[in-house]
Structure formats: C-alpha cells, structure tokens
C-alpha cells in the first residue's frame with residue numbers, strides 16, 4: 413500500500429501524527445475543564461495532545477465548553493446558546509473547581525486562543541464539536557472552517573463529534589481535516605456511519621470496547637480512540653488490543669512511557 417499501513421485487508425491512514433495519549437477536556441481533572449489553565453497542566457505533565465469541546469455563542473463566536481448550560485462550570489445561568497460572546501467572556505470558569513482559589517478568574521477560552529497555545533507549545537488537538545441543541549450543522553461548519561484557518565502551519569487537528577449532522581457539515585466545510593465519529597457504545601451500523609462521513613477514526617467509551625471489536629474496527633481501516641480511561645492497567649490493555657489513542661482525565665497518572673514495550 414502506498415499511503416498507509418496494510419492491515420487485515422484494509423488500509424489504516426498513515427496520516428496519523430498523533431501521540432497515544434490525549435488530555436480529556438484540556439487538562440483532565442487537574443484543572444477546570446476546557447480552559448487554558450487545563451492546557452497549562454497538560455504542558456506541565458508532558459502531554460502532547462489535548463481534547464476539548466467546542467461550541468458557538470449566540471453571535472457565533474467559537475469557544476470551549478462542555479455543557480449546553482452555564483451552571484456547572486461557570487458562574488453564569490441558562491443556556492450557553494442564548495448568550496453573546498460579550499456576555500460569555502465575562503464569566504468565571506474556574507471558581508467552581510474544587511476548593512481552590514487558584515483558578516478563580518479563569519475565563520472561557522475562544523477556539524482562536526487555544527489554537528495559539530497549541531502553536532506555541534507544539535501540542536496537537538482533538539476538537540470535539542459539541543453543538544448546542546438545534547445548532548448541529550452550523551457548529552460543525554464553523555468549527556471546521558475556523559480550525560482550518562486557525563491551525564494553519566500546525567499539526568492538523570482531528571475533528572470529532574457525537575453529532576452526525578455536525579460532522580457531515582464539518583466534512584463539507586473542510587474536507588481536508590480528518591474526522592472521527594464519537595459513540596458511547598459502538599452501534600451495529602457503525603461502519604455505514606463512518607463511511608458516510610469519510611472518517612479516519614472511531615471514538616468510543618472504553619467500557620464498550622473489546623479486543624475483537626477493536627480488531628474489527630481497525631481491520632476496516634479506522635483508528636480507534638477510547639475515552640475516558642483513568643486506570644493505567646486498563647489503558648495498557650486497550651493499547652495492547654490496538655487502540656491508537658487514549659483520552660484520559662489522569663494526566664498525572666498515565667504517561668507515554670507505560671506504552672514503551674508496545675509496538
């Protein structure tokens with residue numbers, strides 16, 4: 413095969429410039445999720461890739477946040493999609509985190525700010541497109557086109573989403589960016605879905621993965637990402653099964669050396 417690793421009859425994309433470990437929600441559980449403080453923790457622990465959740469404000473600013481609503485991770489109230497960026501940018505996104513006063517004043521980052529940090533630190537990104545309800549297509553399209561511009565000259569980000577509609581819009585807006593379909597439990601028709609979206613990877617909860625399933629997915633030519641894996645023994649086993657990327661909250665516990673004996 414000219415451009416890939418021939419494996420069990422199908423070809424895995426050789427265009428996979430990503431490390432084995434990726435920090436969930438920027439810095440796992442060591443800092444407020446989806447913030448630059450998390451990014452700093454990721455750098456401190458020698459991580460070379462971050463996963464984070466990207467969505468749109470009411471006026472279409474691209475920013476990082478997991479939930480549809482503001483209460484859990486900020487001092488705001490209501491639906492994120494009902495707020496303009498001028499409103500969201502004033503929120504505290506760090507005070508909710510544990511008892512620590514250390515993160516008070518932390519703000520919600522824009523996608524542009526994270527792209528700039530990735531460039532400065534040489535860190536790769538898995539951008540999870542996390543649309544607010546009813547905004548799947550526009551979020552997919554704007555994240556993909558924004559990422560294409562913002563990550564120019566860097567390792568291209570890997571886009572992923574639980575939303576078929578968002579990933580389809582991302583594919584149409586920026587076909588050159590690689591995509592991974594996110595599932596919790598891998599459904600029976602996974603192959604049809606990933607083919608339709610022209611994905612290079614399948615991302616699933618590690619709880620529903622098994623050695624034969626990982627082999628089947630990789631035999632179809634797809635990389636496999638498992639989330640959210642916090643136990644080193646489980647991470648090692650998944651890697652032995654052939655899982656390409658492990659998304660973890662425990663950036664203090666899982667390190668790249670633990671995979672050194674694996675191919």
Ligand code: G3P
Nearest residue numbers: 437463465540615639659
């Ligand atoms: O991309 C893997 C993981 O982030 C998916 O779950 O809910 O943490 O975004 P969630």
Ligand code: MG
Nearest residue numbers: 463464465540
């Ligand atoms: Mg995520």
